[in-house]
Amino acid sequence: MECDIYNKACQKPELLLDFYRESKVPLIGYSCSYIPEELIIAVGAQPYRIPDLEAERSSLTPNFVCPFAASVLSNMLRLEQYFSAFVLAHTCDPMWRIYDILKKKIRKPVFLLRVPHNTDNPLSLQFFKKELIRLKEFLEESLGVKMQNDSLKKSIKICNRNRKLMKDLYLSNLNENYSIDSANRFKLVLSGFWLPREKYSAIIENACAKFRKKRNIQNKVKLHLSGTALYHTDLMERIRELGGIVVSDDLCTGSRYFWDNVEEDGDPISAIAYRYLRRTPCPSHAPLENRLEFIKFMISKFKAQGVLIITGRFCDPLLYDSVHIREMLTRTGVPSAVVDYENLEQELPRIQTRIETFIEMLGCGG
Amino acid sequence: MKSQKRSSILRTTKKIGDLIMEYFTKAWDRKNEGKPIAWVTVFTPIELLYALDITPVAPEHFAAMCSARGLILDFLEKAEKNGYSQTLCSYSRCGLGYALSGAAGFMPPPDLLLTFRNSCDVYVKWWQSLAMHLKAPLFIGEAPYVLSEEDLDGYALDFTVNQLEQLIKFAEEKFKVKFDMENLVKRVELSDIASELWLKILNLRRVKPCPLGGRDSASDIFPLVVLQGTDDAVNFYRELLAEVNEKVRKHEGIIENERFRLAFDGIWIWHAFDMIKYFEERGAVFVYEPYSEAWAYRLDKSKPLESIARKILAMGLNIDIDLRIKNFMDRIKKYDVDGAIIFSNRSCKTWSAPQIVTAEILNKELNVPYLIIEADMADPRQYAKAQIENRIDAFLETLEER
Numbered sequence: 001m002e003c004d005i006y007n008k009a010c011q012k013p014e015l016l017l018d019f020y021r022e023s024k025v026p027l028i029g030y031s032c033s034y035i036p037e038e039l040i041i042a043v044g045a046q047p048y049r050i051p052d053l054e055a056e057r058s059s060l061t062p063n064f065v066c067p068f069a070a071s072v073l074s075n076m077l078r079l080e081q082y083f084s085a086f087v088l089a090h091t092c093d094p095m096w097r098i099y100d101i102l103k104k105k106i107r108k109p110v111f112l113l114r115v116p117h118n119t120d121n122p123l124s125l126q127f128f129k130k131e132l133i134r135l136k137e138f139l140e141e142s143l144g145v146k147m148q149n150d151s152l153k154k155s156i157k158i159c160n161r162n163r164k165l166m167k168d169l170y171l172s173n174l175n176e177n178y179s180i181d182s183a184n185r186f187k188l189v190l191s192g193f194w195l196p197r198e199k200y201s202a203i204i205e206n207a208c209a210k211f212r213k214k215r216n217i218q219n220k221v222k223l224h225l226s227g228t229a230l231y232h233t234d235l236m237e238r239i240r241e242l243g244g245i246v247v248s249d250d251l252c253t254g255s256r257y258f259w260d261n262v263e264e265d266g267d268p269i270s271a272i273a274y275r276y277l278r279r280t281p282c283p284s285h286a287p288l289e290n291r292l293e294f295i296k297f298m299i300s301k302f303k304a305q306g307v308l309i310i311t312g313r314f315c316d317p318l319l320y321d322s323v324h325i326r327e328m329l330t331r332t333g334v335p336s337a338v339v340d341y342e343n344l345e346q347e348l349p350r351i352q353t354r355i356e357t358f359i360e361m362l363g364c365g366g
Numbered sequence: 367m368k369s370q371k372r373s374s375i376l377r378t379t380k381k382i383g384d385l386i387m388e389y390f391t392k393a394w395d396r397k398n399e400g401k402p403i404a405w406v407t408v409f410t411p412i413e414l415l416y417a418l419d420i421t422p423v424a425p426e427h428f429a430a431m432c433s434a435r436g437l438i439l440d441f442l443e444k445a446e447k448n449g450y451s452q453t454l455c456s457y458s459r460c461g462l463g464y465a466l467s468g469a470a471g472f473m474p475p476p477d478l479l480l481t482f483r484n485s486c487d488v489y490v491k492w493w494q495s496l497a498m499h500l501k502a503p504l505f506i507g508e509a510p511y512v513l514s515e516e517d518l519d520g521y522a523l524d525f526t527v528n529q530l531e532q533l534i535k536f537a538e539e540k541f542k543v544k545f546d547m548e549n550l551v552k553r554v555e556l557s558d559i560a561s562e563l564w565l566k567i568l569n570l571r572r573v574k575p576c577p578l579g580g581r582d583s584a585s586d587i588f589p590l591v592v593l594q595g596t597d598d599a600v601n602f603y604r605e606l607l608a609e610v611n612e613k614v615r616k617h618e619g620i621i622e623n624e625r626f627r628l629a630f631d632g633i634w635i636w637h638a639f640d641m642i643k644y645f646e647e648r649g650a651v652f653v654y655e656p657y658s659e660a661w662a663y664r665l666d667k668s669k670p671l672e673s674i675a676r677k678i679l680a681m682g683l684n685i686d687i688d689l690r691i692k693n694f695m696d697r698i699k700k701y702d703v704d705g706a707i708i709f710s711n712r713s714c715k716t717w718s719a720p721q722i723v724t725a726e727i728l729n730k731e732l733n734v735p736y737l738i739i740e741a742d743m744a745d746p747r748q749y750a751k752a753q754i755e756n757r758i759d760a761f762l763e764t765l766e767e768r
Contacts, residue, residue: 319453
């Protein structure tokens with residue numbers, strides 16, 4: 001594979017669908033970072049995260065329902081033919097209800113992973129483990145294969161390796177030692193949702209070798225990006241052009257996806273359950289305090305000067321959280337701005353102006 | 367279309383206002399006696415709280431009441447000024463606005479914030495936000511989405527029962543109260559009687575002409591929201607059943623000339639009860655609402671915790687779409703419904719998101735026409751009266767022509 005395949009993959013991930021079809025690799029479409037890819041890989045399938053790219057919002061949901069979820073729904077309906085099954089997570093209301101709609105609208109098997117919202121409760125962990133066993137059985141039945149324990153252990157190692165590489169990449173930007181451009185880093189993370197997992201580690205390593213160089217960031221404004229799932233690489237590029245650098249994030253398509261690894265010893269399902277439920281919670285989940293702590297930790301570790309909260313319009317969980325994130329930031333003296341959007345591509349000029357103003361303000365000392 | 371003679375509401379329904387005021391007065395009395403107050407989301411274990419001597423107060427009900435009485439705007443604006451987006455659930459904006467205004471009105475301030483995520487995930491966010499503002503202890507329970515009827519006997523049920531036991535322990539430690547199983551059994555029995563009575567009342571709406579309309583059912587649910595497990599609820603429904611039975615005996619409909627029998631899918635639009643009246647004045651009566659039915663759930667006093675857990679799990683929006691559609695279609699036939707009003711509620715995304723799919727199936731399978739109305743259940747600023755009435759006129763004309 002070419003070294004910059006990651007770049008192409010995140011520009012138009014759909015191009016890979018034919019590749020998988022021709023390679024006769026079964027594809028499992030999934031919705032978010034609460035779905036353990038380890039289980040999908042362990043049944044010999046390729047996990048493929050369904051983004052909101054290349055789609056108008058589905059008209060099957062009212063226009064006040066999260067446009068991100070409505071676009072993911074459109075893509076699942078539009079691309080159904082490529083997939084053996086879909087796996088969704090019960091995170092927020094719109095993602096939950098997409099499951100309902102898909103059940104009535106497609107022929108392929110659909111699974112809803114119920115992720116208890118109080119992630120700290122020991123009872124939630126017991127329940128979630130049972131849900132993972134149900135998911136395992138669903139995948140086995142959908143693909144007509146039996147998941148072997150060894151395959152699961154192997155897939156845990158593959159995913160751990162990928163996550164570790166991404167985290168190392170992230171940490172290499174510590175202490176003013178800014179060596180990987182954040183827009184490129186973002187693309188590398190995104191591409192992992194669609195590229196063959198076994199080859200992904202080599203792709204990251206090759207790309208890092210190519211892009212790693214010492215950069216002068218003295219005049220750049222260092223930002224922490226807070227939000228949910230973001231697939232639009234344009235935004236990162238615009239931030240760079242406007243004089244900012246995203247030094248850290250808590251995105252579902254960013255650090256929250258790869259920050260923690262699965263324990264490789266012991267019962268694999270229990271280890272996966274623990275890792276996925278006890279990682280920094282998504283805005284839809286509790287405790288909020290754990291999320292606030294993670295944001296505070298990232299800002300301090302990467303010395304961010306300001307926080308940009310980027311949220312899809314009607315994203316209820318983030319809109320509630322943003323009040324508390326901002327309160328916390330005000331207390332700690334870190335400036336923040338909320339940027340909301342319905343269609344990021346179409347609204348980019350407006351968003352750009354908003355970000356530019358924020359960066360200028362921070363550049364002048366806040 | 368000619369207007370019918372003005373319709374009325376039931377005698378017993380008119381007593382709801384006093385019952386609500388009495389309920390809030392009692393809640394404040396309890397607070398002043400030093401007894402714990404819990405702010406709860408609806409469809410939580412109310413019976414269990416009473417058995418623990420904790421008084422439940424429901425900010426959702428409070429928001430609906432404020433909206434109906436024109437008192438909500440100050441609270442909505444208070445929340446919005448504090449950063450809560452106008453696109454968020456209006457019940458939650460009202461509750462947060464009330465909390466941020468000092469929580470010193472009808473609802474006494476909470477000693478416990480209790481929610482079980484079942485009808486929506488907003489509960490978790492809203493209750494977290496309340497906890498941040500009010501610094502009150504928070505208990506977040508989970509009632510997993512019921513994927514099949516078997517779930518009500520499987521590990522989703524065990525998980526919910528275990529959380530109820532956890533809640534008991536939490537309350538005992540926090541408030542130094544003693545859980546009394548005998549008391550819970552009594553509460554469960556009373557709650558079951560109230561549910562049974564309400565289901566009997568709803569069933570009488572099958573009668574033509576329909577003896578109880580939308581304005582009644584919207585108000586009459588109140589005792590099942592926060593008084594489950596009390597004599598007050600049972601007494602209210604006994605009286606209501608007697609009145610409805612009397613109307614049935616006299617062949618007296620809630621409106622004078624019943625021409626169309628309608629279903630209403632959604633939470634009521636609390637600030638626009640005039641809309642129900644607008645239908646009634648044109649000979650259209652609401653005979654079935656999934657919302658009204660959702661409050662009743664039969665309980666087995668020999669298995670109190672398990673029964674309560676099933677009730678929390680099986681609330682209307684928390685059961686699989688196939689089961690929801692099946693129930694809806696059964697009722698459409700049972701109540702001989704001519705048309706459905708689908709309320710696309712900007713606040714309630716969990717209810718509204720799959721409505722288009724449901725309505726399409728309804729129309730295809732049963733040939734029932736439907737009208738989609740978009741507004742907000744509690745925020746009067748998001749209601750286009752003239753436009754909605756125009757659409758109602760057109761819809762009723764369609765029904766007329768069938």
